[in-house]
Amino acid sequence: MSSSLHSRLVDAVGKPIVSGATPAGTVMLAEDIEREQGVSRSVVREAVRVLASMGLVESIKRVGIRVRPQSAWNAFDPTLIRWRIAGTGKGSQLRSLTELRASVEPMAAELAAKHCPAAMSDELMRVAAQMRTVGRAGDLEHFLELDIEFHRLVLHGSGNEMFAKLDEVIAAVLSGRTDLGLMPTHPHETALQWHVDVADAIQGGHPDLARQSMELIMRRTIAEVESAWTDTPRVFFA
Known part of the structure; x- marks a missing residue:
């Protein structure tokens, strides 16, 4: 996996969450991210894992990747x-x-x-x-x-x-x-x-x-x- 590709995807998904452009409660689908960003599913999974560790998102089975409110963010990341x-x-x-x-x-x-x-x-x-x-x-x-x-x-x-x-x-x-x-x-x-x-x-x-x-x-x-x-x-x- 290219580290630059991974970093780019983390930035592409994470920054709009932090800015409020992707508001809390928004549900994203891995396949949509994969298609829109032109990356593989494995890159999406790893990026989501990193964003989840920041408290920005959570993966919900049979629902998707849900954006969490600011109160859940890891403020020290x-x-x-x-x-x-x-x-x-x-x-x-x-x-x-x-x-x-x-x-x-x-x-x-x-x-x-x-x-x-x-x-x-x-x-x-x-x-x-x-x-x-x-x-x-x-x-x-x-x-x-x-x-x-x-x-x-x-x-x-x-x-x-x-x-x-x-x-x-x-x-x-x-x-x-x-x-x-x-x-x-x-x-x-x-x-x-x-x-x-x-x-x-x-x-x-x-x-x-x-x-x-x-x-x-x-x-x-x-x-x-x-x-x-x-x-x-x-x-x-x-």
């Missing part, structure tokens, strides 16, 4: 997050993820200052220093790679396996923020210093300072991206 950020749901998605980060990452930094292995904290310090150099140069593509690695190391350094599992989720929102042009061409000097401060506090075993410095980063992040969700209504699931 990185692919689903990327689709929402790139589509009409970007405001709501960015707000939810930014609020999640603001809640989790300061605690992760505090825990990392208590528990992070020396080799990991050394790497975090190296990445933070490199972020400052690359940020000053205005190389946003390389800066994004380093930023993702920085936050991944903090999450993993906490020693909390549930925090660590958020690394791909946070990578998705960092990438989306850059793709949407919500990152300054040259990251603020103070924000670059705060990343160094977080790394230094973790390396030096100062939990309170690590948490405080990460909270400053999160406040700056909210200030830079909140324009993306102005007037976007919140979603409440009964």
Whole structure:
């Protein structure tokens, strides 16, 4: 099976569900998808399996493939997050993820200052220093790679396996923020210093300072991206 063909079909069926073009309750037939997309039944089955794992669809015997409501979606799936950020749901998605980060990452930094292995904290310090150099140069593509690695190391350094599992989720929102042009061409000097401060506090075993410095980063992040969700209504699931 061609992985590109499979990915194309997942996108072709999944994106309209996430955008609302294919609304909840819609029933699709495998043979229709096969004919419309020009793919084999095995490719359809595998794509449906992936979409079902996201909570987007469910296969019902003798009925078809039914689209599920948003309340059933796996909100932490990185692919689903990327689709929402790139589509009409970007405001709501960015707000939810930014609020999640603001809640989790300061605690992760505090825990990392208590528990992070020396080799990991050394790497975090190296990445933070490199972020400052690359940020000053205005190389946003390389800066994004380093930023993702920085936050991944903090999450993993906490020693909390549930925090660590958020690394791909946070990578998705960092990438989306850059793709949407919500990152300054040259990251603020103070924000670059705060990343160094977080790394230094973790390396030096100062939990309170690590948490405080990460909270400053999160406040700056909210200030830079909140324009993306102005007037976007919140979603409440009964």
